[in-house]
Amino acid sequence: MLLSNSTAETSAKLLFQLTELDLSAIVRREITLALSSQTSAPIPIEPKAKTELLTREQVRELFGVSLPTLNSWNKLGVLPCLHFGRSVRYNKAAVEKLLLVSKKGVTA
16 A cells, blocks of 8 residues: 655645555445444334135135136136136135125126
8 A cells, every 4th residue: 555645735635545455345344334333223024914815615605606607707807816826716805895795786
């Protein structure tokens, strides 16, 4: 590391010549010091609520319909479903909403 001091001027100027490794070490040290001096508590992360899913058989029993009717509802978008490989599941909240609407006699 070279150090040069010019005394000809009223204010002292320093000239440093650093290698890439020296600069990297200085930056790393300063960042570590800055992060360690922060006193704020970490922000807690709340887990997402789990979505309850129902099987085709559970939904069929709730509505009292056949599996082909349930398939038709899926294709028409009356009751959207989720596909996991060959398995089909329904969002419980969406099923309950449709049940509520169907009991009131209102079309979805």
